[in-house]
Amino acid sequence: MQPLKTILIAGGGSAGWMTAALCSRLFQGLYDIVLVESDQIGTIGVGEATIPAIKKFNELLGLEEDDFLRKTQGSFKLGIQFRDWWRKGESYLHGFGVIGQDLGWLRAHQYWLRMRELGRAPPFDNLAINNAMALSDKFMRARADMSESPIGHIAHAFHFDAGLYAKHLSTYAQARGVKRREGKIVEVTLRPADGFVQSVTLDDGETVAADLFIDCSGFRGLIIEQALKTGYEDWTHWLPCDRAIAVPSERSEHFTPYTRSTAHDAGWQWRIPLQHRTGNGHVYCSRFIDDDEAERVLLSNLDGAQRADPLRIRFTTGKRKKIWNKNCVAVGLAAGFMEPLESTSLHLIQSSVIRLVRLLPDAGFDQATIDEFNRQTDFEYERVRDFIILHYKATERDDTAFWRHCRDMEIPATLQRKMDLFRANGRVFREDDELFTEESWIQVFLGQGVIPRGYDPLVRVHSDEEIARHLGNIETVIGRCLAVMPSHAEFVSRACAAP
Ligand code: FAD
Structure with a gap:
């Protein structure tokens, strides 16, 4: 068995350059890495919202945060606001980070449920620092020296121009030895003996x-599918949206530190504020609305002048049956796709590359290693899938055929189990390394109107007055924190001022 010496990355979108950047940083010249990309084909050109784990990725690369924001026209993201998802006219926030402060054994939401029963509950968002900041358009970074204060627990991610990010990482990776080759791959040759690439x-x-091929060629899956015929697991029966139209608009006055997702009649629209523009897109289901109508809906819901022609994209939600097959690992859209409702695609790139580095073969390809990679990756994809399905399934909307379909559809048993458990006593448990935290699940459950029948019996260890005082204190302290914070717009312009 030959020791691993050479790695070829096929494709130079976000997936290709994130892979190249991390490999060049961690391998430090141990392997020859070539990245092939085709200007003629281009990249998908969307993908602007992230989750807090991206900070870890940037830290691993050693990117300085203000410099990164400047180079990618970025802004900060504290969470996602969901409008009209549960019912028309209602909205809720899924903020990153913690909710309130535990009291004794239990999470704050358990006490909130008790107060809700008594008709004395404060607005849920007042109990979470991220949510309260988001709703008042404030921003500051967490302070490590203030772990006793909510300010020590602010969790942020970014909105950024993914094209500029890929460009930045391309310069980074090439400076660390990755060889870029411009050209179109027209043929993939397999070894006759074992079908390896x-x-x-x-x-x-x-x-x-x-020796190792990393397929970052986008939806076409040039190596993993076209050459290796790996097969695709289609999840459209659970996530029926199959098209998107994206369009940038002028930067809006309302420079929110959160992504907005507004439900429409047959899908939803994203709004992502960047420094130089606002990103917008309509994700929809072609069985319930045609492309022209979907475009009209998108363009009539922009809050700034349109800046370019709309871009139409088709997709099939799901993932490759084996994301690592023989000596090829698929990363990014070549591996699979789930709609950007919870901004998970760039994260799935990051975690796949880190997993590959952790399981990198020494010489030859050991099946147990490949199976472990696929097991961990499948688990991560399936849990993200369940979390996204929850937003659709737990709707009370019945005003269109699309929403009635979502409300009535079958869901995976893994999600049904989680919903049933939460409905009973408001309990949720994070399994293994699943991506979304208990706080994330709790906010989407409550925001979508999945209200538990009861609460944890240990709530009664505390008197109602003690609970009311505890929640009241959390609100007061968070209110005081907000008072000293700059607006999001001020914070970004200061962070991005010339160094
Ligand atoms: P691509 O960008 O398609 O890149 C493919 C690369 O392969 C290109 O360089 C191309 O030139 C090259 N290539 C292809 N064929 C050949 C060939 N024959 N020869 C040589 N080179 C070739 N993610 C998020 O995290 N947040 C979001 O908010 C978000 N929003 C999204 C919205 C939509 C509508 C869609 C569709 C995706 C969104 N994503 C989002 C996902 C994100 O855009 C992608 O995960 C990310 O951009 C990675 O794309 P990629 O690099 O895999 O593919």
Whole structure:
């Protein structure tokens, strides 16, 4: 068995350059890495909202946060606001980070449920620092020296221009030895003996061989699907949206530190504020609305002048049957796709690359290693899938055929179990390394109107007055924190001022 020496990355979108950047940083010249990308084909050109784990990725690369924001026209993200998802006219926030402060054994939401029963509950968002900041358009970073205060627990992610991010990472990776090759891959050659990938041939006739192939070629899955015929698990019966239209608009006066997702008649619209523009898009189900009508809905719901022609995208929600197959690992859209409702795609790239680094073969390809990679990756994808389905399933909307379909559809048993458990006593347990925290599930359950029948019996360890005082204190302290914070717009312009 030959030791691993050469790695070929096929594709230079966000997936390709995130992979190249991290590999170049961690491998430090141990392997020859070549990235092939085609200007003729281009990239998908969307993908602007993230979750807090992206900070870890940037830290691993050693990127300085203000410099990163400047280079990517970025802004801060404290969570996502969901409008019209539960019922028309209602909205809720899924903020990152903690909710209130535990009292004794239990989470704050358990005490909130008791106060709700008594008709004395404060607005839920007043109990979570991220949510309260988001709703008042304030921002500051968490302070490590203030762990006793809510300010020590602010959790942020970013909105950024994914094209500029990929460009930044391309410069970074090439400076660390990754060789960029411009050209279109026209053929993939498999070894006759075992069907492993041997080489790719470019349109100028050059053949590039490698030991490990990382397929970052986007939806087409050039190596993983077109050459290796791995197969695709289609999840459209659970997540029926299959198209999107994206369009940028002028930067809006309302520079929110959160992403907004507004439910429409047959899908939903995103709004992502960047420094130089606002990103917008309509994700919809083609069985319930046609493309022209979907575009009209999107364009009539912009809060700034349109800045470019709309871009139409088709997709099938799901994932490859094996994301690592033989000597090819698929990353990004080549691996699978779930709609950007919870901004998870860039994260799935990051976690796949980190998982690959953790399970990197030394010489040859050991099946147990490949199986473990696929097991962990499948688990992560399936839990993210369940979390996204929850937003659709737990709707009370019945005003359109699309929402009636979502409300009535079958859901995975794993999600049904979680919903049943929460409905009983407001309990949720994070399993293994699943991506979304208990706080995330709690906020979406409550926001979507999944109200538990009861609460944890240990709530009664405390008197109602003690509980009311505890929640009142949380509100007061958070209110005081907000009073000293700058607005999001002020914070970003200060962070991005010339160094
Ligand atoms: P692509 O950008 O398609 O790149 C593919 C690369 O492969 C290109 O460089 C192309 O030139 C190259 N290539 C293809 N074929 C060949 C060939 N034959 N020869 C040579 N090169 C080739 N993610 C988030 O995290 N947050 C979001 O808010 C978000 N919003 C999204 C909204 C929509 C509508 C969609 C569709 C996706 C969204 N995503 C989001 C996902 C995100 O855009 C992608 O995960 C990310 O951009 C990665 O794309 P990629 O690099 O896999 O593919």
